[in-house]
Amino acid sequence: MSYTETDLLSINTIRLLAIDAIAKSNSGHAGAPMGLAPLAHILFTRIMSFNPKNPKWINRDRFVLSNGHACMLQYALLHLSGYEVSMDDLKHFRSLDSKTPGHPEPHETPGVEVTTGPLGQGFANAVGLAIAGKHLAAEFNRPDFDIVNNYIYCIFGDGCAMEGIASEAASAAGHLQLNNLIAFYDDNHVTIDGDTNCAFREDVVMRFKAYGWHTEVVEDADRDLEGIEAAIRRCHKVSDKPCLISLRTTIGFGSKHQGTCSVHSGPLAADDVKAFKTNAGFDPEQSFIVPQEVEKVYQDRALEGSEKEKQWDKLFARYQQEHTEPGTDLTRRMADLLPDGWQKSLPTYSPKDKLIATRETSGLTLDSLQAVLPELMSGSADLTPSNNTRWPSAIDFQPPGLRLGKSNWSGRYVHYGVREHAMAAMMNGIAAYGCLIPSSGTFLNFMSYAAGAIRLSALSRMRVIYIATHDSIGLGQDGPTHQAVETLAHFRAIPNLMVWRPADGNETSAAYYVAMTSKQTPSMMVLSRQNLPQLENSIIEKAMRGGYVVAEVGESPAAITLVSTGSEVCICIDAALMLRDRHGVGSRVVSLPCWEMFDRQDKDYRLSVLLDGIPCLSVEVLSTYGWERYSHEQFGLNRFGASGAYKDVYKKFEFTPEGVVKRAMATIDYYKDAAPRSPVNRAFL
Amino acid sequence: MSYTETDLLSINTIRLLAIDAIAKSNSGHAGAPMGLAPLAHILFTRIMSFNPKNPKWINRDRFVLSNGHACMLQYALLHLSGYEVSMDDLKHFRSLDSKTPGHPEPHETPGVEVTTGPLGQGFANAVGLAIAGKHLAAEFNRPDFDIVNNYIYCIFGDGCAMEGIASEAASAAGHLQLNNLIAFYDDNHVTIDGDTNCAFREDVVMRFKAYGWHTEVVEDADRDLEGIEAAIRRCHKVSDKPCLISLRTTIGFGSKHQGTCSVHSGPLAADDVKAFKTNAGFDPEQSFIVPQEVEKVYQDRALEGSEKEKQWDKLFARYQQEHTEPGTDLTRRMADLLPDGWQKSLPTYSPKDKLIATRETSGLTLDSLQAVLPELMSGSADLTPSNNTRWPSAIDFQPPGLRLGKSNWSGRYVHYGVREHAMAAMMNGIAAYGCLIPSSGTFLNFMSYAAGAIRLSALSRMRVIYIATHDSIGLGQDGPTHQAVETLAHFRAIPNLMVWRPADGNETSAAYYVAMTSKQTPSMMVLSRQNLPQLENSIIEKAMRGGYVVAEVGESPAAITLVSTGSEVCICIDAALMLRDRHGVGSRVVSLPCWEMFDRQDKDYRLSVLLDGIPCLSVEVLSTYGWERYSHEQFGLNRFGASGAYKDVYKKFEFTPEGVVKRAMATIDYYKDAAPRSPVNRAFL
């Protein structure tokens, strides 16, 4: 635990790599890397286990920089440690198509675990990573086989501490007693607006105590390296609480302007950099320098990490022999493969089956799949009975000491509490850990609370499943405060997010099939509260394509296409019958449960579904916003809903076969002299 | 402070009104109203000042039920107190077009202050109401003239306590020392998923202490009426802290299933209701009964309230004489009028003016307007220097004891901290108080964190101004984590929210003009980080219409319309010149800064902007989602952005005149044999 000149030199090397990179890109945040360099050096050289040559080793310690704007700290450490982040990459910090973007993204940079920068996200991701670690340890560890026993280390600043998402996650972590999580609070008293005194004077340590965390304070984290390490080692001994280490640091330590908000963002002045380099014993004329003795410290540590992974490999080889079944299972999951034939468990339905809400078909699907997919981990933001997310045989994920029924850390059902935003970010963390597929629910309308994290699921390519029930005015009496209107437009507009609004049970199964097999894409299941019939022509293979013809009614060729999703598809089929019987009009009904998937089909297929030459009317009981892409005319709800029994509300807004027929006839009339092109046809891609 | 049988009878009357209404509608939540009836009775008969005949009296105490699902409690109290909520309204609880929707909405029900139900919102609204009260008191009170001295009373449950938005708001309230806020925590140990033990075991009282709140605990709030009242009166003596009173209550008190989650939602069983009525001395065969002595208690209290308002009217009449200027100002603001000629202060620009980002023109507009609109209250979620939200002469809204510069409670600039969601909800509270127009900023991308509150601005018709800067990949190096893509689609799809993306200074002024004069509509200003030219043909009066022709270039009639917003309009104008010079093609450029406003124009005008018979290409550097509504072909960004210098990133994605020309030529070619209808033409409304 003794620290030498080489450690101080290492710490200044880190600071200078950040300073030089930010100067070169003329953009970035040097203050936090300079203040946090001592902690990061200790973590990467004395505490954490990792192998830079295999950043995906399952039992590595995870490092999360929740204040992602400080990412030059992380990039510098990854470079020093020998990850595939070269000095040249550092020199291209924040430049186009570099490996070192403005905020950390795991798909861009080896060694980055989760996408951070949007404040509070990384902290909540870290809680998710800790949940995954606890769960996998409980599931796979055996006497003498600590297969999973790593730690999650997370740094966060004032910005993260102020964000609600971090509060939610901290409260959940305290409840769950995640002692594999050690979070460092960078208490530097500075934010963009100035001294934290201007908006943030709470007692953060007391707050974390209130959440049930173990807490430590290091008064001078600029200099007291021994104190930092000792605090971490005390946290390693805590058995039933997550740990907070509050570090009093100086932002921009070593700059002339240290401790002020002027060092938060942007490059340091040239003379300030020169003075820093001179004081630290570096050549003021040179940049991007790593002294040899520093290089060696990090190389030695990397060798230790590589050796640790080798030891683990040996342990796991013995484990596979002595514990064949879990060994085989974990091997499969580490390879990111689903078990052979798992999809045979997807439920199928026929029109003779009873009316049933898609939130229920979703629940039945989860129950079928959990039996063959042990990696499935479900949950809800305190709407378990409404979201149908908990299968009957589920065991809750809870700290064993609580004695809540049979619950323990091997349980696969998480009670996230009324914490939608943190729930989504925790799911991102669970997915990022690997070997697990998280799914969890709330009402569609309250998925908006989680928007910040859901977009990061899509950006960072996490296979996460959002279960969004009560998807429209069809929820009835709860009224406009709970009825989604704009929500589908919002989530459909997010790139790489599959939004599914299935019309029945088979479409629900199709949605889960695609969700499970899309390893780089999150999915959202948008599900009805009200009961719906099982359609004549819905079959999983068709629905998997995102859009298909579900009915051709009356004379052919059809005079109109009705394109719809979810609970309105059956209304459109009734409308098609009415068009035939009352008006002698032939029509086609298209179900379009997932636009993202439909768009991935070849053009011929899409044109075979949305025909050229006949008008197309969309029908969906939410905002029409965006439907012009797949239809010529739109019937929807471009206002807030209303509180009342579901059938009364549908009738008020004319979401009935009669209401659809009225608009279909107007559409046919409008296009009678000018056959429109299919919406699939475009002038350019 | 003595309580009699009549009080107990009153409390049971409240419980039974809730029970009967929920039984009749077969929907709703009886548990919380039953547990909270004692507190509500005390508040409405002994504590709060209000006049049911004038629910808008400016100095009334405000009551916020943050756990809005318990709204039958509030409706019962409003009815008993003599607000325009009849017994018939209670009998139509949760039925279509009633005054008693499933969750409270101020525009539906007299006496309701803010829209609650989405958990945590009401709590944060209450903090906003308290900010408004503190500010107006500091601005208008004079020795012997306590014009504004009311309290904000807020009830919240476990659900609200778990939501991040409430944590953010509580931290802000503690910092701001809002001693006019008294919040009651309904500590009933039950949520939808069961006992709070399953997800929520933190020490809420300690947490609020950490935020800097005064705290009180009432151990038996089912029975200890004196204890509740005494705690409130102690809070009235606290001079420098908001107050939390934690009440240990029993959910569904009096039901056979009290204290369990089975009484959280849905009606009580018939036999349970009968037993309750019999025990409470009511006729088990009758429903919706208010005993005469109970009626009298509430009528007497209403008279006291009416009398208090009369006293206040007298005080204010004297105030207007002795303090003419503030008296006139407050009178105007209470009438919800803007000062004559205020709009003359809107800045105007000419093409000779320098290039300047719209975040800067927004800042200049705020600075001009603050001088003539004392009701304008600005702020930022810790991005003050980036959002340009603080005018140079601004004084910060801060507790006077802090001695931060000249700041005090009369200041009009709020440092909300990194708390986007609570910021939006606090602004809703400030707007709901009256006499103030809140505006505040963050990056467009992080407005998503506030989505839950922003939709409620629109639903509850609050004049709130969101300042969303750094509106695209144009922010450059911060990269995809900070670059909005789906965000405009999301917010444009919200009914009654005006999303403005001005192209230059005049359009910015137009946006503020419409925002200020739209008393029932929130606005979002979507603003560039990068500099933009002042356009030739932008004038405020045109831009106010939401869309207009900004350029006609080359041969007429034009072969194509380029429709665009914000930072891409000037690129389209350059493209139009290039189309003329390189291809001999005439084109029209339309700026469409606000869709919501454009849609409100008559059809002739809209058709004069988006012509029939020529193709229309939209150009906007965000998701094309939704643009099909105003264009035939779309050029946008249907993927996440990239980290790099702004010009490099624009070039990568071809947002250059050349990139626009390429797509314009493809569009012209595609439509050369079939002149398309204007997107304004529709088969039906």
Ligand SMILES: [Ca+2]
């Ligand atoms: Ca800080």
Ligand SMILES: [Ca+2]
């Ligand atoms: Ca509760």
